[in-house]
Amino acid sequence: MTDTWLPKEKLKQLDTQIAFNADRIHFRFRWDQPHAGGWIHDMLVYRDGEWRQFANPSPWVTADDNPEHTGFYEDRVSFLLDDGSVKGFEEFGGWLTVHGGMRSLPSEVPEAEVQAHEHFGATGLDKTDIRKYIPQACEDEWWENDWRKIKPQQELDKLKRDGVFLDLPMWRAHRSNPKGYGTDHHVLDFRHSDQGQNTYTTQEWDPEDGPDLMWDPTVVDGGALDYHEIRDGDFPDQQDGTYALDLEDAVPFDPDVAEWEGAMIPRRPLCDPEGSAADWKATGVWDDGEWVVEMWRDLQTAHPLDTTQLEPSGVYTWTPAIHHGAGQRWHWVGYPYKLGLGVEPDYAGDQYTAGTTELVATEFTGDTPDWSRIKTYTLPLVFPGLLTWDNLVAKSHPRANEVRDAAVTMWELYENAPESFIG
Structure with a gap:
């Protein structure tokens, strides 16, 4: 990705429906995608x-x-989900996870430097690049995010036990859809796959x-x-x-x-998934220039160390994304939303925009939702460009102090108008 590379579309509209019963949560997404072959x-x-x-x-x-x-x-839809454990996610959503040095950015850390790092390299995770992580995985103030200063593994393990990570399920048109599943991931010090075996x-x-x-x-x-x-x-x-x-x-x-x-x-x-990586079932159909994707999983799973546990009347922070024709940072992303399971959530960001920032999942009975009876939210997704968390907390940013205090939201920072924002 280069600093001049832009998609043909700067804005995507994502129709979203959310429903739950005593056991499961269901999502249904629709979006226009005129180009065939995304599978x-x-x-x-x-x-x-x-x-x-x-x-x-x-x-x-x-x-x-x-x-x-x-x-x-492949085309993909994904979302980040938090139960309130990750400071700053309610205000800044996915921008909290994007940092200088990540792969696909002009500042991408060379493989040799990653491999030489005690945590990320050959003696630790054995990675070749830097991917999403949350600032809480790093030393010093909560908002500081130098990947070179990742906390010791013992402290990271405690954060996971305390639920300080972001859940990241994905539906993939090629790598998961033919198997009837999504793929499951979580973000702490890295964008990890959940335990077990994914679909590919x-x-x-x-x-x-x-x-x-x-x-x-x-x-x-x-x-x-x-x-x-x-x-x-x-x-x-x-x-x-x-x-x-x-x-x-x-x-x-x-x-x-x-x-x-x-x-x-x-x-x-492709292969059969197992373990926590197989928590999400999913199916997607492309027809006449439109994707319709459904994803569902149990509210409570057997894998709390890498999956956010859900419950009726719970309130969560949620933010979606769509990929088309490319991976990594090249996608359209949503601002953060508050999601209530059968309850109306209260989100500070609501005061900054005329559009909705608060979503309510509809409760249903039986095995599957009747989508004709479930409210549809049309959510704007924007191309985020090269904007990173480093930019937002830098002293040169005019509202850096508010960002560091988590006293402002992405909705307010960019003047209530995702339609006009290109990072």
């Missing part, structure tokens, strides 16, 4: 005598015209030797999709076509079968 993701393509990775961005996401389609990245894994590959796996030719003719067809817009049907490589349909790669010009095989095979 194709991270492909290995045999071209001009070698295998190449066609990941992101997809060419339709930016204002730059690019006739060559060499990027495939990663296969090894080599430019000369190709991938480890391909489709069983009885499932997909020739063991691979045809890049040329998909580049020209002939996508496998999202609802009943074959486009994801499930491990149940995979066989060892055979170059005599699947090494042909334009052969295309997913780098991310």
